[in-house]
Amino acid sequence: METGTTDQATDAAAVRLNVLDTLVGYHLRRTSSLFAADFADALGDLGMRQVLFGILSTIRDNPGINQGAAGKVLGIQRPNMVSLVNDLVDRGLIERRVARDDRRAFELQLTQAGAAHIETALERIREHEDLLLRDLTADERQTLIALLTRIERAGG
Amino acid sequence: METGTTDQATDAAAVRLNVLDTLVGYHLRRTSSLFAADFADALGDLGMRQVLFGILSTIRDNPGINQGAAGKVLGIQRPNMVSLVNDLVDRGLIERRVARDDRRAFELQLTQAGAAHIETALERIREHEDLLLRDLTADERQTLIALLTRIERAGG
DNA sequence: TATTGTTATACTCTATAACTATA
DNA sequence: TATAGTTATAGAGTATAACAATA
Numbered sequence: 019m020e021t022g023t024t025d026q027a028t029d030a031a032a033v034r035l036n037v038l039d040t041l042v043g044y045h046l047r048r049t050s051s052l053f054a055a056d057f058a059d060a061l062g063d064l065g066m067r068q069v070l071f072g073i074l075s076t077i078r079d080n081p082g083i084n085q086g087a088a089g090k091v092l093g094i095q096r097p098n099m100v101s102l103v104n105d106l107v108d109r110g111l112i113e114r115r116v117a118r119d120d121r122r123a124f125e126l127q128l129t130q131a132g133a134a135h136i137e138t139a140l141e142r143i144r145e146h147e148d149l150l151l152r153d154l155t156a157d158e159r160q161t162l163i164a165l166l167t168r169i170e171r172a173g174g
Numbered sequence: 175m176e177t178g179t180t181d182q183a184t185d186a187a188a189v190r191l192n193v194l195d196t197l198v199g200y201h202l203r204r205t206s207s208l209f210a211a212d213f214a215d216a217l218g219d220l221g222m223r224q225v226l227f228g229i230l231s232t233i234r235d236n237p238g239i240n241q242g243a244a245g246k247v248l249g250i251q252r253p254n255m256v257s258l259v260n261d262l263v264d265r266g267l268i269e270r271r272v273a274r275d276d277r278r279a280f281e282l283q284l285t286q287a288g289a290a291h292i293e294t295a296l297e298r299i300r301e302h303e304d305l306l307l308r309d310l311t312a313d314e315r316q317t318l319i320a321l322l323t324r325i326e327r328a329g330g
Numbered sequence: 331t332a333t334t335g336t337t338a339t340a341c342t343c344t345a346t347a348a349c350t351a352t353a
Numbered sequence: 354t355a356t357a358g359t360t361a362t363a364g365a366g367t368a369t370a371a372c373a374a375t376a
Contacts, residue, residue, distance in 0.1 A: 050206035
């Protein structure tokens with residue numbers, strides 16, 4: 019007996035995602051990976067990745083921040099910070115100096131090249147976010163950021 | 175000269191994320207990984223992962239769907255579907271049958287165990303989403319899903 | 331003792347190229 | 354020739370345990 023819907027969904031357009039579509043986690047997963055893929059496409063030629071950009075801009079907004087503190091606020095485990103910071107140092111984008119008051123810690127600073135690099139990257143990121151979010155009004159975009167921020171605050 | 179803000183941000187609470195906080199991609203990254211980690215905590219004992227649950231529920235909502243079609247709608251590459259589907263078959267949660275009309279393709283169906291499993295998982299997922307989203311009203315939650323869905327439609 | 335950064339390591343996730351069998 | 358599924362493999366991303374130097 020025909021019900022009006024097909025039982026055999028081999029055509030992607032006909033596929034239903036009834037349950038998944040009601041789950042916030044699923045939509046976050048999809049949109050997040052959409053943004054990640056676009057970021058890689060848009061900034062891969064600069065050798066820039068989402069994680070690295072996060073570290074760079076955290077250093078820019080908090081000059082002299084410790085490696086560990088930067089990792090903590092970004093949700094990056096300490097062992098994983100090592101090679102990431104090494105990478106940025108090796109490419110001359112940041113400087114790493116032993117802290118005066120705590121010789122275990124490193125203070126991180128942008129170099130001039132790093133400051134220039136982040137400006138270029140930021141321009142491209144904004145262009146690409148504008149494209150990915152072209153269907154949203156400025157208000158809707160602000161609403162989205164506000165909602166996500168509240169989730170982060172409650173959950174982190 | 176003191177400006178009222180500190181130049182040395184070693185305390186996580188004092189760290190500013192000025193630039194990052196304005197980027198939708200960053201917030202999606204953080205919230206998505208928050209949900210992913212919580213999912214793993216909540217459903218790890220069932221051997222359930224986000225990807226696997228996505229496949230299971232896609233099969234539930236589209237009985238007899240082809241392996242490739244399921245992967246396509248979920249954004250999973252064909253090669254990566256193989257071991258995921260194998261896993262679900264090995265655990266007795268789905269059945270894989272050669273399609274009558276195309277002997278290259280597999281039709282996927284939930285087993286009874288799979289149907290039961292997905293109900294248990296779904297209950298827990300909803301509980302945990304309720305917890306993660308406890309600061310949002312029902313309306314705000316709907317708004318969030320609607321906004322994310324529109325981004326997926328525009329970008330995918 | 332506790333903390334900063336490090337090393338080693340392992341596991342998941344994702345991406346690509348090349349193969350097979352069917353169409 | 355094109356497509357469904359497969360194999361092999363490599364690169365990110367992330368997690369834990371154990372260590373050295375310093376606090």
